[in-house]
Amino acid sequence: MTKPVRIAQLTCGAEYSGIQAEIDQAARSVDAEVFYPDLSLQDLRKSFDSFGLNVKSPDLKLAIARAEALVAGTVDADAVFIGSCFRCAEAAIVRTELRRYIHMNSTLPVVSYSFTERTTSGTLLTRMEALTTIARRRALLAREEQTGITLGVDSGSSTTKCIVMKDDEIIGTGWEPTTEVLKSADLVVENALSEAGLARDDIEAIGTTGYGRFLIGKHLNADLIQEELTVNSKGAVYLAETQRGPSTVIDIGGMDNKAISVMDGIPGTFTMGGICAGASGRFLEMTAKRLGIDITELGPLAMKGMSDDVPMNSYCIVFGTQSLVNALAAGSTPEDVAAAACHSVAEQVFEQQLQEVDIREPVIMVGGTSLIDGLVRAMGDLLQTEIVVPHHSQYIGATGAALLASGYIDQKTE
Amino acid sequence: MAKVFIYPATSLMLSDLVARYGHEPLGSALSVREHIQAGGFDSPPLQITPEDPKVGLHWAAVEVPSGVRGRMALYGPLIESAEAAIIIQEADFAFGCMGCARTNELLIFLLKQKGIPVLDLDYPKTKDEGVSFVAAIKSFLTDLGGEDA
Numbered sequence: 154m155t156k157p158v159r160i161a162q163l164t165c166g167a168e169y170s171g172i173q174a175e176i177d178q179a180a181r182s183v184d185a186e187v188f189y190p191d192l193s194l195q196d197l198r199k200s201f202d203s204f205g206l207n208v209k210s211p212d213l214k215l216a217i218a219r220a221e222a223l224v225a226g227t228v229d230a231d232a233v234f235i236g237s238c239f240r241c242a243e244a245a246i247v248r249t250e251l252r253r254y255i256h257m258n259s260t261l262p263v264v265s266y267s268f269t270e271r272t273t274s275g276t277l278l279t280r281m282e283a284l285t286t287i288a289r290r291r292a293l294l295a296r297e298e299q300t301g302i303t304l305g306v307d308s309g310s311s312t313t314k315c316i317v318m319k320d321d322e323i324i325g326t327g328w329e330p331t332t333e334v335l336k337s338a339d340l341v342v343e344n345a346l347s348e349a350g351l352a353r354d355d356i357e358a359i360g361t362t363g364y365g366r367f368l369i370g371k372h373l374n375a376d377l378i379q380e381e382l383t384v385n386s387k388g389a390v391y392l393a394e395t396q397r398g399p400s401t402v403i404d405i406g407g408m409d410n411k412a413i414s415v416m417d418g419i420p421g422t423f424t425m426g427g428i429c430a431g432a433s434g435r436f437l438e439m440t441a442k443r444l445g446i447d448i449t450e451l452g453p454l455a456m457k458g459m460s461d462d463v464p465m466n467s468y469c470i471v472f473g474t475q476s477l478v479n480a481l482a483a484g485s486t487p488e489d490v491a492a493a494a495c496h497s498v499a500e501q502v503f504e505q506q507l508q509e510v511d512i513r514e515p516v517i518m519v520g521g522t523s524l525i526d527g528l529v530r531a532m533g534d535l536l537q538t539e540i541v542v543p544h545h546s547q548y549i550g551a552t553g554a555a556l557l558a559s560g561y562i563d564q565k566t567e
Numbered sequence: 568m569a570k571v572f573i574y575p576a577t578s579l580m581l582s583d584l585v586a587r588y589g590h591e592p593l594g595s596a597l598s599v600r601e602h603i604q605a606g607g608f609d610s611p612p613l614q615i616t617p618e619d620p621k622v623g624l625h626w627a628a629v630e631v632p633s634g635v636r637g638r639m640a641l642y643g644p645l646i647e648s649a650e651a652a653i654i655i656q657e658a659d660f661a662f663g664c665m666g667c668a669r670t671n672e673l674l675i676f677l678l679k680q681k682g683i684p685v686l687d688l689d690y691p692k693t694k695d696e697g698v699s700f701v702a703a704i705k706s707f708l709t710d711l712g713g714e715d716a
Contacts, residue, residue, distance in 0.1 A: 166634020166667060169641075171617040194660065212666030238632030243668065270620040270633040 158185040158285040161230035161261075163219050163251060165212040166238040172272045176236070179277035183285045190219040190228040206250060213237075213247045220251045224258045231288035234281070235265040253511060256414070256422045262287040263422045265509060280425060283382035287420060293560045294387060294419050297396050301357040301562045304345065305554030306338055306373065307381070308365030311407025311434065312521060315341035316551035317349040317356075318559070323545055323552065325349030334365040335372055342373070358561045360384070360554030364408075376561035381550050386413045386420045388553025389517045392543035399513035403502065403532065404520040404549065407434045410502055414510040424509035430470040432501035434522045439474055440494040444487045448525075451491055455527020458488030460496035473497060495527035496534075503535045517541045519549035569711045572649035572678060574671075575661045576642065581653055584701070588708035593649055595664045598641040615640070627673060638670045646677050651684045651711055653704060658690045684711065 160180055167173050180187045192200070200218035208214060216235070222228045235251050237244030245267065252265045264280045266272075287294065299318045307314045309331060315338075317325030325348040327341030346352065360377035361370040362384040370378035381404075389402040396418045404411040410433060413423040430436055441448045463485050465476040473494075480490050516538055518529055523546040533540045545552060569590050573581040576595035585592035602614045615637050623636030626643040641664055654675055665671060679685060686707040691697040 166632060166637070168613050169615055169619075169635075169637030169664065169667070170633035171615045171619050171637055172633075173613075173615075197660070209668030210666060211660050211662050211668075213668075214660070215662055215666070238634040240630060241632040241634070241669065244632070268633070270617040270637070 155184065155289070158183075158231045158288045159229065160185050160187045160232045160234050160281070160284055161190050161219065161223055161228065162187040162234050162236070163190075163216040164234070164236040165210060165216055165244050165247070166241070167236055167268065170238060170268060170270045170272070172268055172270065175272055175274040176234070176277060178274040179281045182274065182278060183282045185232075185281060185285045187234060188230075190222050190230065192218055192222050192228075196222065204254075206247065208243055208247055210243055213244060216247060216251060220255055223261065224255060230261060232284035233261050233263045234284065235263060236268055239267040239269045249508065252422055252509070256511065262420065265422070265424065276426070279380045279382060280423075282380040283420065283423065286379060286383045291419065293557055294383060295417070296387075296557060296560050297391070297418070299556045299559045301559055302351065302355055303358045303360065303555045303558045303562070304342065304356045305360045305362070305551040305556070305558060306342060306369055306375075307384075307548070307550030307554060308334055308338055308361065308363040308369050309407060309550070310364050310409075311438075313337040313341050313363075313365070314548050314551040315345040316545070316548050316555045317345045317351060318552070318555040319349070323548075325351070326545070326548060328547070331365070334368055338365065338369040338372065358558040358565070360558030362550045362554045375558070376565075377554060377558045379554065379557065382411060382413060382423050382425060383420055384553035384557065385411060385519060385549050386415045386423075386553075387418055387557060388549040388551075389519045389543065390415055390418050391556055392545055392549065392552060393515065393517045393541050394543075395515055395517070395541075401510065401512050401514070401516045403507075403516060403518050405432075405434055405498065405502060405518075405522040405528065406520055407438075409433065410506055412502070412506045412510045414513060422510050424506050429468050431468055431473040432498055432505060433470075434520070436470050436473055436498055437494060437522065437525060437528065439470065440477060440491065443474070443477055443481075444491060446487075451495075452524065452526035452528065454488055455491035455495045455525070456530065458486065458490070458492030458527075460489070460492040460531065462489045463493035465493040465497045468501065492527055492531075495525060496531040499528055499531035499535055503532070507536075512536060514538055515541045517543065519543070519546045521547045523547065569650040570648050571708070571711070572645055572652040574652065574654040574674060574678070575658050575665045576645075576674075577661050577663070577665050578655070578658070581655070581704075584704050585653070585708060588705065590651075590708060590711060593645040595641055595645075598645060599664065602641075626677065632669070634667055635670045635673065638664055638667060639673070642670075642674055646674070646681065649678065649681065649683060651686075651707075652678045653686045653707065654678065654688070656687065656689050
């Protein structure tokens, strides 16, 4: 039996928001334990003074002192979870500064999250799983080449993707909308194998990721069942050929977004989720539908438009759609509306999520939405940098899973 | 005998002084005890559940952080029944239920809004200040009509 991963909890308000049990449960379900770093009152006064952020809330002062103890190494931990109440301005400042401080001064993986009283263990699961993976499987994540014949399946909220790899090359792909999770998975596997000219028996190892990873992992008897944060960052730096050094991975998904700060292929800090679907790929799908075009046409259309001419910056998918309808009714061109929708999504991801991670170049955009040129351009404009969109970027999770799964071939041989 | 809300609500010294002068101290120990003794173990160690922030909505707006509302679910009923209050400003560190500065600001505001007798003191930093501090509390409690212990 492996030792549980020890996740240090730096939170303010979790007990009083009624979600402490959810945090504990999420940690337990990935064989981790959360604990509060212990310190003396004397340490606390010293630590707080040296950090220099003069917050009013004593619980936030305590969180700062605990972070300093972790960095100083007086408390042992494998990973850090930083959480505070959603809507608290003071905590938002502390959360960001602590995340940055720990990231810059230690090798501990960190995730920060702002919770409400409705936060569930399911919401926290992927984050906890990523923390434990980074802590437990650094050797696996350091894998830079795919070997043998492996298959990766990414069961996402909108689409299911499959990649077959052989000797560090992609030789088969499959892509279908996610309907029935298992059926969609079987279909993409079949398509990818057919493109690769292989049979199921030729596959030496299988990796699964995405929302349906557990179900399809069991169904396919996968060797690796892994959350998408680590898998996507690995897949992204692999395809972008930036496995060494820093990078930032942005994945605007159908249901939630991920922004991951990566160093040598290993995620350091990451954030997942958003305020509303107004900042997701789903909003772009709805925009395409309203414009009467296929989602694949949205990017080229947006490239011809000017986002400045259409006011559209809502945190909500319903109000965002309302802005879109109003703009069309007021005579805006579909090109301008498409550009505005892309700009709106990019701006919200920038405002809400990218503040939670340190943006370090190169910035790599992945996932299906990275194929929407207008969105990539808008993000590049906001970040004032050239965005890298690697080949097969829409298959990033499946590629990462196929790559990491190859680490299990040797184990099987042994 | 009066029901006296103490701030910081975790202060054992204030709780003891109030009781010594024949009054009932209203501190967070009361509501925390209720939560600890309640059945089940939804959210150890306090067993505050997502239902509590909803209760807190009675005293704090929906826009405030959930941790404020959860804490107000503990304090709210105490404030409602308070007939007097002792407020110590700038007390030393108090974590947990007193760990949120925003909740503490709201608490003091609600106590002062209530129109009950309030004794507002600064935390003593020297021995002399400590003596005057206890004397002021004694005088306040005596004026409330309690009996000396």
